[in-house]
Amino acid sequence: MKARLFLLWIAVGIPLLWGTYKTLENALKLFQ
Amino acid sequence: MSSSFLDRQNTVAGPGFNRFMVPPAALAVHLCIGQAYAFSTFNLPLTKLLGLTQSAPGDWNLKDVGWIFSIAIVFLGSSAALFGRWVERVGPRKSMFVAALCFAGGFLVSAVGIHLHQLWIIYLGYGVLGGCGLGIGYISPVSTLIKWFPDRPGMATGMAIMGFGGGALIAAPLSVILMKHFTTAASNGVMETFVTMGVIYFMFMMIGVVSVRVPAEGWRPAGWVPSEHPKKLVTAANVSVDVAWRTPQFWMLWGVLCMNVTAGIGVLGQASPMIQEMFSGKVTAAAAAGFVGLISLFNMIGRFFWASTSDYIGRRNTYMVFFLLGILLYSLVPTFGHMGSTPLFVAAFCVILSMYGGGFATIPAYLRDIFGTFQVGAIHGRLLTAWSVAGVLGPVLVNYIRQYQIDSGVPKAQAYSVTMYIMCGLLLIGFICNFAMREVNAKYYYRAGEGAVAGSKA
Numbered sequence: 001m002k003a004r005l006f007l008l009w010i011a012v013g014i015p016l017l018w019g020t021y022k023t024l025e026n027a028l029k030l031f032q
Numbered sequence: 033m034s035s036s037f038l039d040r041q042n043t044v045a046g047p048g049f050n051r052f053m054v055p056p057a058a059l060a061v062h063l064c065i066g067q068a069y070a071f072s073t074f075n076l077p078l079t080k081l082l083g084l085t086q087s088a089p090g091d092w093n094l095k096d097v098g099w100i101f102s103i104a105i106v107f108l109g110s111s112a113a114l115f116g117r118w119v120e121r122v123g124p125r126k127s128m129f130v131a132a133l134c135f136a137g138g139f140l141v142s143a144v145g146i147h148l149h150q151l152w153i154i155y156l157g158y159g160v161l162g163g164c165g166l167g168i169g170y171i172s173p174v175s176t177l178i179k180w181f182p183d184r185p186g187m188a189t190g191m192a193i194m195g196f197g198g199g200a201l202i203a204a205p206l207s208v209i210l211m212k213h214f215t216t217a218a219s220n221g222v223m224e225t226f227v228t229m230g231v232i233y234f235m236f237m238m239i240g241v242v243s244v245r246v247p248a249e250g251w252r253p254a255g256w257v258p259s260e261h262p263k264k265l266v267t268a269a270n271v272s273v274d275v276a277w278r279t280p281q282f283w284m285l286w287g288v289l290c291m292n293v294t295a296g297i298g299v300l301g302q303a304s305p306m307i308q309e310m311f312s313g314k315v316t317a318a319a320a321a322g323f324v325g326l327i328s329l330f331n332m333i334g335r336f337f338w339a340s341t342s343d344y345i346g347r348r349n350t351y352m353v354f355f356l357l358g359i360l361l362y363s364l365v366p367t368f369g370h371m372g373s374t375p376l377f378v379a380a381f382c383v384i385l386s387m388y389g390g391g392f393a394t395i396p397a398y399l400r401d402i403f404g405t406f407q408v409g410a411i412h413g414r415l416l417t418a419w420s421v422a423g424v425l426g427p428v429l430v431n432y433i434r435q436y437q438i439d440s441g442v443p444k445a446q447a448y449s450v451t452m453y454i455m456c457g458l459l460l461i462g463f464i465c466n467f468a469m470r471e472v473n474a475k476y477y478y479r480a481g482e483g484a485v486a487g488s489k490a
Contacts, residue, residue, distance in 0.1 A: 005050055011239055012059040012195070019201030020332075023325040030315075030322035030378065 038241075040123030045245035051180045051253070053243055058173030058192035060240035061128050064233040065135055065169040066199015068108070069328070071101045071158075073207040077222045078154075081146060084220050092151050100159050102423070104138075107163025109420030112171050116413025117273055119168060124176045124244045131169030132237035138162025139230030146223040169237070170196065170416070174396045175409030179247050182405075183256045186347070186397040190339025193393040197332030201325075203229075265348055265469065269477040270404030276411045281402050281472050284465040288351055289395055290418035290425075291462030295358060295455045296331075296388025298426030299381065302434070303327060309444040310369045310377070323378060330382040331389040338390025339397065347398035348469055354387040355463035359456045366449040392419075402471070406478055429454060 036042055045051075078097045082088045119127040141157030173192050181188035210228055214221030252258075262268055276282050299306070304320040315323070342350040361380045368377040395415065400408045430451050437447040 001048070001050055001053075005053055008053060008056040008239070008243055012056045012063060015063060015202050016059075016195075016198045019198060019203075019205065020329065022205040023201045023329050027322040027326040027329065030319045030326060032319070 038122075038126040038129055040121075040126070040246065043123055043125045043244060043246050044248050045251075049245055051247075054173070054177060054180050054245060055188060055191045057240040057243035057245075058177055059195040059198075060243070061131060061169045061173060061237050062192050062195030063199045063202060064237050065131070065166045066196040067203035067229070067233065068101070068104055068162075068166055069197070069200030070203035070207060071104070073204050074222060074225075077211060077220050078146075080220055081149060081222065090149075096151060100154055103155055103159030104163040104166060105423045106420050107160055108166040108170065109417045109423075111164040111167030112413035112416040113167075114413075115164075115168050116171055116410030117407065119172055119413065120175060120273075120407050120410045123246055124172050125241055127168055127172035128237060128241045128244060131165045131172055132234050132241065133165070134161050135165030135169060135237070136230040136234035138165055139226045139233070143223045143226040143230070146226065167413070167416070171409050171413045173240070173244065174412050175405065175407075176244065176246055178396065178400050178405055178408055179251075181253075182258070183253055184340070184343050185400050186342040186394060187336075187340040189396040190336045190393040193339070193396075194332055194335040194389075196392070197328070197335050197389050200328055201332060263346060265346070265471060266401045267404055267471060269472075269474070270406030271402075271411075271472055271476050272478045273407040273410035273414065275476050275478070276403050276407070276472075277414050279472055279476055281469065282411070282415070284469055285395070285398060285402065286415055286418045287465035288398075288462050288469075289391060289415060290422050291458045291465070292351070292354055292358075292388065292391035293419055293422035294426040294429070295362070295458050295462075296385060296391070296426070297422055298428075298430035298451075298455070300327065300331070300385065300388070301427045302430045303381070306448055307374075307377070310448060311372065311374055312445055314372070314374060323381075326378065327381050327385040330386040334386025334389035335393035338387065339393035342394045342397060347394055347401055348466060350390070350394050351398070351466045352463070354391055355459045355466060358384060358387055358459045359463070362452045362455045362459065365452045366446070369445065369448070402469070404478075 075094060075097050078100075079087050079091055079094055082091045087093075115127075138158045138161040141161055142154045143157075145151065145153030145157055174189055177188040177192055178185045207225060207229070210225040211221040214224035214228075258268070271279070303324050304317070307315050307323050308317065308320045338350055338354075345353075361384050365377065365380055368380060396408065396412050399411050399415065403411050430448075433451045433454065434447045437450060438444060
């Protein structure tokens with residue numbers, strides 16, 4: 001159950017972190 | 033996939049099930065349907081399907097393409113209101129599955145529309161079918177999460193609804209990457225992107241379909257005992273959906289959501305030109321795109337932060353903060369513009385947009401406090417019609433007042449001042465609705481075995 005829980009959070013966490021990273025990368029242009 | 037697998041009775045969790053499996057299941061759906069907020073990425077490419085690098089005769093114009101998103105939002109609210117009770121009855125797995133079929137199907141039908149170059153097929157595909165997927169998908173995990181987390185309903189629903197904000201952050205760069213990948217000498221890659229996204233989103237939403245569970249009847253978190261002295265404005269009773277929408281409380285909450293969303297959504301849609309016009313010469317188009325990204329990020333973070341905070345300070349107090357702080361910040365924005373202070377301007381809008389997202393994420397827990405858990409998902413669905421109204425009202429107010437100001441000779445840099453003060457007025461109406469919130473009269477309570485409502489006869 002713990003492994004499944006971990007995998008599930010990884011499955012939704014990775015795209016979310018990727019989207020956040022890309023957005024922050026874009027947002028930095030505001031301060032350049 | 034057999035129909036029985038989707039039935040509610042087959043989703044009841046066994047002993048030892050970890051309830052923290054449910055939020056990522058809900059997130060898997062919300063991260064997909066949140067793509068709607070990034071649909072504007074396709075607007076320009078959709079106007080260049082024939083010309084490829086620029087619009088050619090016969091290509092669609094931006095105004096007509098803009099209707100795709102508007103239709104989707106209208107159908108989001110309508111389907112959430114219409115199918116809310118069905119979602120409650122069939123449970124989260126079947127409703128998530130139908131949402132996945134509609135949402136992914138919307139992309140595929142739209143791809144056919146692009147292939148045949150028929151805009152009405154896209155209206156029908158992404159707008160109507162996809163919009164129904166948005167509405168059903170948005171409400172499908174809400175009541176399940178509230179039942180799994182009676183001790184932290186705000187945090188649980190905030191986590192899922194945060195996914196709707198996060199979905200745009202994923203979809204915007206993903207769409208750009210896919211369109212670039214599929215671009216050829218004969219195509220700008222939009223049709224292929226629609227097909228790919230439809231398939232990807234369907235598969236990702238299936239993660240939620242397979243993982244979601246409902247708690248067994250009478251289940252409670254280990255060690256958690258409901259308080260014998262519930263907090264003010266937190267009911268232990270239930271009100272059915274058909275009765276709830278006849279109570280003044282429903283319409284006050286409708287006003288609360290509508291005003292909060294109207295104030296935020298108009299700015300969200302106009303953020304890029306607004307910062308460029310208010311800080312003319314200081315903020316470039318690229319920097320303005322960064323501003324849009326930053327406020328989208330705060331829109332997402334606010335959903336989790338404010339909804340979780342509401343578990344501690346109460347729902348009404350949370351909305352009090354939204355309205356009072358919102359009025360203060362909106363009234364200061366013109367001053368920040370006159371001062372030429374970009375950091376203060378950006379900071380103000382980051383907080384404002386966090387409260388916009390927070391308003392969406394806190395409302396399910398507020399509904400649960402007022403109407404109980406019985407049909408909270410269906411009541412939430414009906415309340416989302418406030419979003420459809422705000423989705424039209426907000427942008428219209430911002431755009432029309434700006435244009436009126438410019439036509440009256442006001443410089444562009446100052447054309448938003450009146451709009452900001454009007455937003456303060458809207459937030460004041462929301463504040464009054466929230467301030468007037470009282471517990472539901474006991475005559476409206478649902479009593480099992482007495483039909484829909486005992487109190488309706490009272």
